[in-house]
Amino acid sequence: MEDKLKAFAKELFKIDAIKFGEYKTKIGLMTPVYCDLRVIVSYPKLLETLAELMIWKIGNINNYNIICGVPYTALPIATVVSIKSNVSMVMRRKEAKDYGTKKLIEGVFKPGDNCLIIEDVITSGSSILETVKDLTNSELKCTDAIILLNREQGGEAFLKNNGIKMHALFNLTQLMDILQEANYIDSLMVQKVRDYLATTKVDESLLNKNVSQNRLKMSFEDREKLAKNPVAKRLFEIMRNKQTTLCVAADILSATDLLNFAEAVGPHICALKTHIDIVEDFNPNLIQPLQQIADRHNFVLFEDRKFADIGKTVEYQYSKGLYSISSWAPLVTVHSLMGPGVLDAIKSSDGAKARGVFLLAEASSAGNLISENYTKDTIKMAEQYPELITGIVCQSPLFTNNPGFIQLCPGVQLENKQDNLGQKYNSPLTVVLEKGADVAVVGRGISQAPEPAVAAEKYKKILWNAYLERIKTRVD
Known part of the structure; x- marks a missing residue:
């Protein structure tokens, strides 16, 4: 599976899901590397591989009986994971509709079910906590989240402080090493990303303030x-x-x-x-x-x-x-x-x-x-x-x-x-x-x-x- 993980990382680069330049993240930080995993929905075989890798990573998590993808990029990922693992899935809306059931959480579940969160990339962890909030309000328990890529900018610690344990397929440093080993990027870019990660972290106090001020x-x-x-x-x-x-x-x-x-x-x-x-x-x-x-x-x-x-x-x-x-x-x-x-x-x-x-x-x-x-x-x-x-x-x-x-x-x-x-x-x-x-x-x-x-x-x-x-x- 380690070899499969490396091959998957290379495929992400080939489909332009990993970009290098100057980009702004959701929380406003500038970054020399941007992970646009939304394109993966156009590559069904790669999406299937990702689901298999996540199921492999999930193997040491045994306290969940339902899964939920963070909207919107992680929804198709969670769907394939659900199908291949035969584990029920619920779907969280970003806002309730004024028709139909008018629910924020769609799907079949019962109070007390433990829901595993699935996400593509984590920078601050705020998107995961937004999903956890709505799931918790629907009487679901949330203790773990599985992530494709950890950008190593404070999100893991922030989630831990809010009761969520993160499990990542790989972090950004590992991804850079894999791409350099394959000669897709040079040592200068690797060092640039390392320097960026060493100097740019999410301000956890601001994140906590935003969470508490819902x-x-x-x-x-x-x-x-x-x-x-x-x-x-x-x-x-x-x-x-x-x-x-x-x-x-x-x-x-x-x-x-x-x-x-x-x-x-x-x-x-x-x-x-x-x-x-x-x-x-x-x-x-x-x-x-x-x-x-x-x-x-x-x-x-x-x-x-x-x-x-x-x-x-x-x-x-x-x-x-x-x-x-x-x-x-x-x-x-x-x-x-x-x-x-x-x-x-x-x-x-x-x-x-x-x-x-x-x-x-x-x-x-x-x-x-x-x-x-x-x-x-x-x-x-x-x-x-x-x-x-x-x-x-x-x-x-x-x-x-x-x-x-x-x-x-x-x-x-x-x-x-x-x-x-x-x-x-x-x-x-x-x-x-x-x-x-x-x-x-x-x-x-x-x-x-x-x-x-x-x-x-x-x-x-x-x-x-x-x-x-x-x-x-x-x-x-």
Whole structure:
């Protein structure tokens, strides 16, 4: 098998899976050698050889009964290993889908199964720990990982410190020796790689910080300290003090009914979401009693305006006119469609000093045209305005490593799955445990209930218990 391993290393070089030059790794380190093992899927015989080598290496690991490849490069490797070894496989999604089973871990398994992790290359080990986290949350045990190539930059020690023992087919130094022996590279390149490895290691303290700061496993108290937006800080404080993550959508047409509704649900919510322009008898005199109710019951007024125009128009819509939103609503929603000018307009407009924005990255309505790239670009835009952005409106856990932002998820209801106008609903448990919501928006499930206060209290308790369930398996 040692000879087979050497022959395999040479084949990797021949298919250009081992490249030499100046490359940047996933974690931002520059490197003179880059291992692009994604190409191996185009060489089935080589993929089969790799699976055989891994099964040989796995021979001294006897405490697993299921395997999982780290997405995405290791998925085909794990599949062939599973077939050739007749060991069951599960598959981890990078994010839960909003259809089908909506699971992060796909496949057949039972709580307590020990899952062997399969990965192609390890630099820091962070990708493996991301997979371990989701497997652990699904009640699987993870103690070992088998790797094709260890880049010798600190990943093995980092995994060990987090309870995972690594088993590698070979390390980067061994790979360089094999390629030099075959006259594929010269001694100068070998020395260059050795010097690089001697001087470039992953900062384990930063890795530990990133692992521990997964917002899905952090308490609101810890996240409050990391929030840069004042409204986000206030929301975190309200949520932990009132033990509620419930935001109620008050789509009510009468000013009197709106005030009565706010008074009824106020003790159970962290925010009241309005569409103030649908109030048929609106008068500016409505605002003061609405603010007094918010102050008395300690919740945030949240106007769901969804600003989406050129900057100057947004400035007027936000701070001028009949509704003068900036003077009374600390929170508003904004579309990223028109670019950062909208956020600049919100930031510089007249009105209350403490203000926050929920930026819309995904929608709960069926058939919406928001694309994956649009969502990613929205997250990037939010990261450029940390003092203004309270959080993101989305339907999946998009920003797990930015715990200062709050995820708002609309469309929550205990019973209905979809209305006749395309609104899709999530259950309270699904929205918190699978979709990553910090704040859940409930509308008609409360506003149309016979006793809105009773319904609000019910949602509050279910959502809060789901949050406690989510953070109890904290990664330290």
